Amino acid sequence: MLSNDARSEGDRLQSIQRNVDAFTIGLLEGLPIEPSWNCLELGAGAGSIAYWLAGRCPDGRVVGVDLDTRHLDPSRAANLEIQEADITREDYTPGSFDLIHARYLFCHLPERDEMVARVTRWLSPGGWLIVEEPYHLPASTSPFPVIQRILDAYQRMYEQHGADLTWVRGLPALLARNALTEVAFAGNPGCMGGLDKDRWLPLITQAAPALLADGLITEADLAEFAALLKDPAFIDIPQITLSAWGRRPAETKATTA
Template sequence: MSNDTPRERDRLEAIQRNVDAFTTGILDGLPLQTSWDCLELGAGAGSIAYWLAERCPDGRVVAVDLDTRHLDAGRAPNLEIQEADITHDAYAPGGFDLIHARYLYCHLPARDAMVERAARWLAPGGWLVIEEPYHLPAETSPFPAVQRLLAAYQRRYRDHGVDMTWARGLPAHLARSGLSEVSFTGNLGCMGGLDKDRWRPLIAQAAPALLAEGLVTEADLNEFAGLLDDPAFIDIPQVTVSAWGRRPSRVPDAEAPVDNAVCRHGR
C-alpha cells in the first residue's frame, strides 16, 4: 500500500496497462484544448500525465504525488513533477482547466472534503474527473479461492482506512461541490482471462502482509495462482466508476449580487 514497496512499480504499470485506454477515452470526450493547464493528482507511474502533456503542448501538466520516484520530468517540456501532500492545508496549486485523479480518493481520510477542495482548484469552465474502484462483495465470486482472497484483501485495505465502495457516491459529491454537467460511467474489471497481469502483481504485493496477519494461507495463494494460469478462469471483482463535472464559467443568476436599484423600482 506504499510506493516504498519493491513491487509498487509492477503494480502501477499493471493498472496502467489495463485502465489507461478507458481513462483516455473519458478525457478524449471532454473539449480538451492544446492550451489547457492540467493537474494530475496521485500521478503514480505517470502514464496519464505524459498523455496529457502530449495532448496539451501549449499548456502545462503538473503531476503531483507523495512519492515521485516513478515519474520522469524529462518526458515533456511542459511537464512539471511536484512531490507534495495534496491533503495539507498549505497545498494550493492554483487554477486548472482539467484536474484528474485515478484510484486516489478511496485512500484519502477526508475524501469528501477533498472533492470540494479540488473543485476549488478549477479555473472557471474547468473539468474535474475522478475515477475510483467499487469492489463487488467478495462472497459473490463463483470461485471459493477468490472469495477468500478478496475478502482478506478488502479487509486489509478497510483496516487501513481505505473505502472500496465510496465510488458509488462520487457523482453526488461532484454535484454538491458546485460542479455542473455532472456525468459518469463504469468500467468492469476483469480477473483472469485476458487480464491476468493486473491482479497477479496486486496480490503479489499484498501477499506478505496478508500472510503475516493470518488473513490468507499459502494454499490460498497457490490456488489463486493456479486460477490465473487457467485460460478458462474469468471473474469480475470490481467496477471502476468514472465521474466528471465542470465548474460554471460564471456565477449562476440565483447567486449573483442583487442590484438593489432594480429591486426597488421593479421591472
C-alpha cells in the same frame, strides 16, 4: 499496508496503466480539452496520464503530483512539472487548473469528501474535474472459493487502513453538491483471469506479505490463486471502476441596464 519495494510497486502501477489507461484516455478525449490548458494529475503513479496530458496540451502546463515520485520522469515533456507532495496538505491557488484528474486516490484519503470539495476550488471557471475510483463487489459473490477468501482479506486490509472501496457510488452526487455542472459517470468492469494478461497478480503479490502476516490468507491460497490465473476458464469480476466528472460553471459578466 503495501510493500514499499520499488520493483513491486512499479509492477503494480504498470499493470494498472496497461489495463485501465485506454478507458481513462477515452473519457478524457470526450472532454473539450484545449492545447493551452493547465492540468493537474493527482496521484500520478507511473505517469502515463500525466504524459498523455502533456502531449495533448503542448501550450499549457501539466503538474503531476504524488507522495512517491520515483516512478515519474519529469524529462518526458517540457511542459511537465513533477511534484512530490501530500495533496491533503498541499494547496493550490483557486482557479489554477482547467482540468484535474485523479485515479484510485480519493478512496484512500481519510477526509475524501472534504478533499473533493477542496479540489473543486482549484478549477478555473469552466474547468473539469474527473475522478476514477474502484467499486469492489462483495467478495462472497465470487463463484470461486479461493477468490472469496483472497478478496475478503484484501478488502478487509484496505478497510483497516482507512480506505473505502465502495465510496465512489456517491461520487456523482458529491460533485453535484459541490456546484459542478454537467455531471456524468461511466463504469469499467475489472477482469480477473481470462485469456488476457491479468492485472491482479501484481496487486495481490504486493499485498501478500501483509495478508499472510495478519493470518488473513495462507500460502496454499496464493498457490491456488496463481494456478487459477493460468486457467483460461477462470474469469471473475472483482470490481468496477466508476469514473465521474463535472464542470465548474463558467463565470458570467454582470450586465448593467
